[in-house]
Amino acid sequence: MADVPNYPPVEPHICVKGGLEAITFYEKAFGAKNTFKQMTEDGKRVMHANLSLFGGTIMMHDEFPEYGGDVLSPASRGGASVAISINLPKAADVDQAVDRAVKAGATLIMPVEDTFWNARYGRVKDPFGHVWAFNAPLGGA
Structure with missing residues (x-):
């Protein structure tokens, strides 16, 4: 029997149209590492992938x-129904993460700003329809 990975108690499992392209995008935009990938027999779709990021x-x-x-993917549903929140240690990290994602092809949907909840925050939509929210406490180094 194969070793079962030690998964966290809660973990997003996202659906996309264009799995191979999505993996490439997440690597470029977020520095993701593809730790596992299983393709369909014809090699055209991703049956399952694990991406390590942030x-x-x-x-x-x-x-x-x-x-x-x-x-179904956000493309088939007409939009995302959740945002994937990425909590970063430093406020400057939010600017860098959003900038990197936009340069890789994400759409800026909320420019990075200092918020009333005392955080640096911004959101992007990836080319596959998923919304990513970046957040860090203000006052961090």
């Missing part, structure tokens, strides 16, 4: 509507 893990797969599942 100290956490996101699981990802392509759409498989032919199996009767109701997990």
Whole structure:
């Protein structure tokens, strides 16, 4: 029996259209590391991938509507229904993360700003429809 990874108690499992392109984007935009990838037999879709980023893990797969599942990508649903929050240690990290994502092809949907909740915060939408919110406490070095 294979070793089972030690997964955290809560972990996003996102669905995309264009899994291979999404992995490449997340590597470029967020510095993600692809730690596992299983493709369909024809090699055209990602059945499952684990991406390590920002100290956490996101699981990802392509759409498989032919199996009767109701997990669809934001592109098929008409938009994202959640934001993936990334909590960073320093306020300056938010600016850098948002800038890197936009340069890689994400769309800026909320410019980075100092907020009323005493944080540096900004949001982007990736090319696959997922929203990423970056947050760090103000006053950090």
